[in-house]
Amino acid sequence: MKGEPFIRFDPRTKIFLILTTVAIAMTASSIETELGLIAVIALFGVLSRRIYRVLVSCVIYLVFYLVTYKMMINGTGTAYVMLMAWGGLFSKVYPCAMMSSIVISTTGVSEFLCALTKMRVTRKLLIPLAIMLRYIPTVKEDWRYIKDAMKVRDLNKGILDRIRKPMMYVECMYVPLMMTASEATDELSIAAIARGIENPIQRTCLQDTEMKIRDVLILLLFIGYFIAGLILGG
Known part of the structure; x- marks a missing residue:
């Protein structure tokens, strides 16, 4: 079906990936680490068949990366400090927003x-x-x-x-x-x-939400990148 993911990940995996992305973004010690995080998220987006969304997001972040790099080399004064502070906030929030966008677009509410x-x-x-x-x-x-x-x-x-x-x-x-x-x-x-959302009886679900080997692999990828970032940053 058009728009369906190439690989369908379990919603619990996606929730954990968002939390891991937030942890990586908050502990990243360099913009290169954040750039690598964008690449990992882009891989997840491609596997989820959100190629156009990934391309647009990567282009936006690449422009931000180049502008920030130029400011770090040539910037001075109060305006430079303000722009760098805004850029630091943007670099922390953007990967989380990119990951959340991919997850929300590939996961139904019922899932x-x-x-x-x-x-x-x-x-x-x-x-x-x-x-x-x-x-x-x-x-x-x-x-x-x-x-x-x-x-x-x-x-x-x-x-x-x-x-x-x-x-x-x-x-x-x-x-x-x-x-x-x-x-x-x-x-x-x-x-x-x-629709009975307050019904205390355990609800059933028609969709398969079982965690499989692909969920374990993508989790290991994000966790491995998080640990590598902590080691290299330290």
Whole structure:
């Protein structure tokens, strides 16, 4: 099927990979280590059949890497310090965002919930998380409808027009989105309750969430890179 991953990893593996990526990014002692982390994440993305997403993400990070490298060589003054501080924050957050983007795009909500249920996550966390994950597609749909409505009224003319008239775009796009947010969350909460999400009986899942050898291999790759980064950084 089009869009299906080349290799389907277990949702529990993906959750652990996100946590490992966060740990690597936070403990990375050099930008070269972070560049290697991007390469490892790119490999995971290619195996998950998110090649276009990986290419775009790698190009963005490569541009950031080259700009940061040039600033480290030639930069001076207060502006240099501010840009380097922002660059340090970006380099820590970007790999985590890239990994999360690949995981979310390759994993359905039901798969996530099934994996969390097998991990015996408390329902106090599971229910809000389920509603939040169900809300993300709703936000995308509302955002698309608002943009279409602005095009009909000849208001959505591009990025330059948004820079010239920022308050108009806040009023036309973000205000309606915030107004529909509360209604959407109420509807999703009611739908989740109607489907029996509060039922204390153990839920079943039609999808296979068994961990296999491919999950072990990708976990060993990320854990090995994390340990290597700690040793080389030390």
